[in-house]
Amino acid sequence: MTDTSTTAESEQPHASEARLPFEFHGKAGEYFGIWIVNLLLTIATLGVYSAWAKVRTNRYFYGSTRLDGDAFHYAAKPMQILIARLIVFAVLVAFNVLAQYVPEAGVALLIVFFFLFPWLISRALRFQSRVTRWRNVGFDFRTDYWPTFVIMYLAPILSVVTLGLGIPVVTKWTQEWAYKRFSFGDRGFDVQVPLGKLYGLFGGVFVVGVLLYVGALALIVGPIIASSQAGLEGDTLPASVIAAIIPAYFMMLAAALLIYVYRAGVRNIVFRELVLDGNHRFDSTVSKRKYAWIIFSNLIAVAVSLGFLIPWARIRLSRFLAENTFVIPGGPLDQFVESVKETQGVIGEEYVDMEGIDIGIGL
């Protein structure tokens, strides 16, 4: 067992209990080799290898993440991913060809996709969960159609019609929807996200965001108004406007980074309420400022290095998140895992994998 010190540190929530930290052992140098060989073989095989590349990448990141001394395991088979990708590719090509020749059939197919999508998403989440394993036990995700449909289509509408003020409600629905369906073996996760805390977080982010936008606009618009009042004319922008563009641009960028600040805050709130099998709890201590800084500096590093720092940036982010995530066992972990039953037989032979969909191990 790793750090299980029980020394009481007052004030902090959960501080008096044993907190098991997630550890990340991935190294940028080691991952760079894996990454560049993946790219090389993907190009050399005209994309076919990308399925093997995905498995190797995920095996590396999962295998480098440990809890209580044991690593996670990504159990998907490259062939599953290749077939899933070929299906998506074939459907996309067929759809595009059809839409070119018979636009009406293209529209009809879009409607079919619209109703098929929630099913696909929940299947993909189940696949993603089932291939995630720890101590020889797989995670699982319970699929159902209409709740997924509501989360996918109706929740975003709610956040739009409320001019964004409904975002915390949507966040609560989405997080609870996902975690209530997620399980470790046959033991379910549960979470009741406190809406008040989400609104507190959202309010802060919202105010800062509005201030940044207004500030940026004022920086740009002010000089324009001033120069037009002075009766200046001509095609070129006055120097004062040009001088204001760069700080205004950075203020816009800062406003965009607020999305990450919000996400980090949501993660902390949700993890503190998350419960596994009724008594194991979690904690997340992601500092919002630090998280935004890592996202921003990663962006700059990747851009300046023409992409070659992508491996370093990914490792850095994964380490930061793992080190700020904890499990607070409600009892002996070994006894708990011993009692967990697998929900799946041999790893699901499914072909539903989607890029960018990941609840994985919540890291």
Add this chain to the structure above:
Amino acid sequence: MASASDITPVAGKFYRAGSGTPVPARLTVERKLVRIAEAGGGPVLAEEARGDVAISARLGSVPRRVEMIGSWTFETDDNDGIDRAFGGFGRGALSALEGSLPAILVAVVFVVVSLIGITVFGLPAATQAAVDRTPQEAERAIAAGSMRSLDATLFRETEADESRREALQEAFAELVSAYENQPWAREDVVFRLDFRHAPAIGPNALALPGGQVVVTDDLLDVLEEDEMVAAVLAHEIAHVHHRHGLYALYRSAGVGALILFLGGDLSALAEDAVVQGAVLSNLSVSRRSEREADRTGAQLAAAAGLDPMALLEALEALTGADADEKSSWLSSHPGLKDRAKAIREATAER
């Protein structure tokens, strides 16, 4: 390579299928037999023929798994131990490549060179090859489909004067026959001119793949002289001849496929950079197509007994600009000055 008779045991954890309880264990491989025994001289937990167990490929320093599918799993951090016990089997060439500095340097050079090669040479060549192999019938079907969806969305019935439309149809027919008399003309194109009211796209003329040309009412309003419209029609016929519509269609599909293929290993940001690059290069391809259509169109106009410079007057009337405008990186059409020069050169060539 270590001999298979090396029987230093590998320490790890043993799991029975469906059980999350690790049993500390030692693995040995002896005479093609894999044996796993409880640590500290305990009982034998499993014994299988070496050929029957699955050994996960080595990957950096992540734990290794020896597995009897559906029965048990042995997990260990001792990657070297596993390689020794199984005589290097399962170490795999990949892991060796990923960990070797010269191989990584070669990979970096290969990746950079081939990404540049694919975008600069591979993609245009593949696009042109696909265009050249597309039958005329397919092109016409695409045009019919696009025309139907445009009619359902952006297009309305034309409100232009009927006698003027008839005169323009005649001019179009003359241009088409001038085109068909050219030695380099493509034989299987069926040209067709239609007029539409389309306020959304303003004064414009379109060449859909396969010979379908569309002129908007707004264009007829701006260009009062039929000779100017005819010059625009010649330019559109040239687009049809060079199959520019199909080229643009295939090119964007190719760029999409390229991004999809590499997608797994690019970050979202790098993907953005690739997309932005693709947009810029699409614009440069578009400018090249316009220049090509200007040149061929001017030749056609001259062959039909029209003034090739009428296109320039038409463009001036359409953009409201004078011929001093230069082309830039961010425009889909070349500047008028460049186009004027190209048209003069094209007509002088004859």
